[in-house]
Amino acid sequence: MCGIVGVYLKTKKFEKDLGKILSGMLNNMESRGPDSAGFAIYKTENEKKFKYSICLNKLNFDDFRKEIIKKVKKPTINQYSDHIILTTSDEPKKVIKVINSEFTNISLVGYGRSIEIFKQVGNPKDVVKKFNLETFSGSHGIGHTRMATESAITTDGSHPYSTGEDECLVHNGSLSNHNNLRRELKKQGNIFNSENDTEVAAGYVSNSLSKNKSLKDTLISGLKDLDGFYTFITGTRKGFAVVRDEIACKPAVIAETDDYVSIASEFQAMAHLPSVNSAKIFEPEPGIVYSWGN
Amino acid sequence: MELDLKKLKLRSINETLQNLDRKKNERDFKIINPEGSHALCAGLTEDMNINIKGHVGYYCGGMNQKAHITIEGNAGTGVAENMMSGKIHVKGNASQSAGATAHGGLLIIDGDASSRCGISMKGVDIVVKGSVGHMSGFMSQSGNLIVCGDAGEALGDSLYETNIYIKGKVKSLGADCVEKKMDSNHIKKLRKYLKEANIKNLKAESFKRYGSARKLYNFKIDNLSSY
Numbered sequence: 001m002c003g004i005v006g007v008y009l010k011t012k013k014f015e016k017d018l019g020k021i022l023s024g025m026l027n028n029m030e031s032r033g034p035d036s037a038g039f040a041i042y043k044t045e046n047e048k049k050f051k052y053s054i055c056l057n058k059l060n061f062d063d064f065r066k067e068i069i070k071k072v073k074k075p076t077i078n079q080y081s082d083h084i085i086l087t088t089s090d091e092p093k094k095v096i097k098v099i100n101s102e103f104t105n106i107s108l109v110g111y112g113r114s115i116e117i118f119k120q121v122g123n124p125k126d127v128v129k130k131f132n133l134e135t136f137s138g139s140h141g142i143g144h145t146r147m148a149t150e151s152a153i154t155t156d157g158s159h160p161y162s163t164g165e166d167e168c169l170v171h172n173g174s175l176s177n178h179n180n181l182r183r184e185l186k187k188q189g190n191i192f193n194s195e196n197d198t199e200v201a202a203g204y205v206s207n208s209l210s211k212n213k214s215l216k217d218t219l220i221s222g223l224k225d226l227d228g229f230y231t232f233i234t235g236t237r238k239g240f241a242v243v244r245d246e247i248a249c250k251p252a253v254i255a256e257t258d259d260y261v262s263i264a265s266e267f268q269a270m271a272h273l274p275s276v277n278s279a280k281i282f283e284p285e286p287g288i289v290y291s292w293g294n
Numbered sequence: 295m296e297l298d299l300k301k302l303k304l305r306s307i308n309e310t311l312q313n314l315d316r317k318k319n320e321r322d323f324k325i326i327n328p329e330g331s332h333a334l335c336a337g338l339t340e341d342m343n344i345n346i347k348g349h350v351g352y353y354c355g356g357m358n359q360k361a362h363i364t365i366e367g368n369a370g371t372g373v374a375e376n377m378m379s380g381k382i383h384v385k386g387n388a389s390q391s392a393g394a395t396a397h398g399g400l401l402i403i404d405g406d407a408s409s410r411c412g413i414s415m416k417g418v419d420i421v422v423k424g425s426v427g428h429m430s431g432f433m434s435q436s437g438n439l440i441v442c443g444d445a446g447e448a449l450g451d452s453l454y455e456t457n458i459y460i461k462g463k464v465k466s467l468g469a470d471c472v473e474k475k476m477d478s479n480h481i482k483k484l485r486k487y488l489k490e491a492n493i494k495n496l497k498a499e500s501f502k503r504y505g506s507a508r509k510l511y512n513f514k515i516d517n518l519s520s521y
Binding site: 248268269282285286 | 330348349352368386389
């Protein structure tokens with residue numbers, strides 16, 4: 001099953017409420033995915049530096065802090081439960097190398113100038129509370145509640161998946177050709193951290209974007225290359241996009257007003273949104289890419 | 295009687311409607327704040343009028359018998375699924391599999407219905423004032439599917455004896471679905487359905503009828519290589 005949600009704000013009116021809106025949506029999608037939950041928030045401030053979203057797993061925060069300040073340039077570290085947001089002017093190439101070589105037990109869940117990602121196993125209501133999602137502000141956000149099918153219930157198996165700078169992807173469905181595609185992408189230099197099918201879709205998107213293809217064109221070619229059932233929401237720094245496979249068994253509803261576009265697996269996830277009853281509500285058509293802000 | 299889903303639990307509302315107190319003669323209900331709830335008004339068996347103010351989730355009015363339900367909003371997957379009799383009127387759009395496996399009654403959708411509308415329908419009459427998505431009427435067995443707009447790909451794939459009437463364009467026909475002649479009986483019947491759905495601006499003669507070529511009914515040795 002799985003529940004996916006996303007909000008893209010067209011105006012600044014609800015920027016401060018983004019976390020509140022998204023947490024309500026995730027809480028309402030608990031019935032579709034009780035195993036784990038996660039979300040990505042895009043913030044507009046301080047885009048000169050890079051932010052690294054890290055899950056510490058069992059590593060002690062103070063131990064991590066002590067070590068990392070020696071290794072990256074003037075970091076600021078904000079802790080949210082077992083996740084931290086590390087901000088530094090150091091480039092991803094360097095920081096990823098440091099994290100992979102010096103800290104073997106932590107997971108880098110995403111990085112970029114704008115994105116912050118949090119994901120963990122457990123009931124969505126608990127996960128949302130744990131990371132204080134309600135207090136977040138931002139320009140757009142994407143979330144996921146997981147009912148595990150293709151791989152184990154772990155932090156690595158949770159969505160969103162981020163495989164490139166400021167990129168993320170959530171998925172409702174399952175892919176059948178992910179093993180072949182993973183092999184292909186590995187040959188081209190993509191790195192994967194799990195056996196999960198969705199991570200392959202995220203890698204496919206990153207690989208294509210790195211070749212300067214637009215997000216829309218990437219998802220159009222994905223309709224041919226990704227075999228399986230899916231509704232995807234993908235996020236980039238400037239916006240987000242939605243696509244359903246051509247059979248369209250996996251649901252999606254979009255509500256659009258002058259101030260925002262929201263998408264969810266079911267309308268009930270959006271029932272609490274401001275003036276949703278006067279919004280334009282429609283289902284994305286199968287095999288058509290819908291995008292905003294890109 | 296007004297039933298508010300913000301104050302009452304879904305289950306208690308459904309139970310009230312499923313176990314009507316016959317001594318009270320209360321037959322008109324209004325449901326407010328549905329907020330996309332699933333299985334609202336499922337399993338009703340009595341004559342009653344229900345007006346739902348807002349959007350509903352999956353399987354609204356599923357298994358309905360006798361009740362008349364109006365949804366003043368959109369409906370999620372499987373509205374009127376397995377309906378036996380009565381009437382369900384969706385004033386907005388309906389999601390996929392509207393009227394799936396329904397045996398009887400009338401389902402009216404003022405907007406569009408997405409994919410697989412009338413899948414495996416077994417006698418229900420469905421009138422869609424907008425368009426329907428792909429694979430509508432898939433494996434449908436009996437009843438009438440009337441679409442005032444267009445139909446998506448693979449209309450009526452592998453259907454049995456359902457009559458499908460389409461006013462607009464058909465993107466493609468599914469396996470064993472063919473266009474059929476409209477005789478005076480069909481026109482008469484179609485007029486009746488258009489009237490019931492309060493459609494005044496369309497003439498029954500302007501629709502095209504589709505049905506089964508009946509070539510999949512029996513095994514054909516010529517098709518052996520396809521299996």
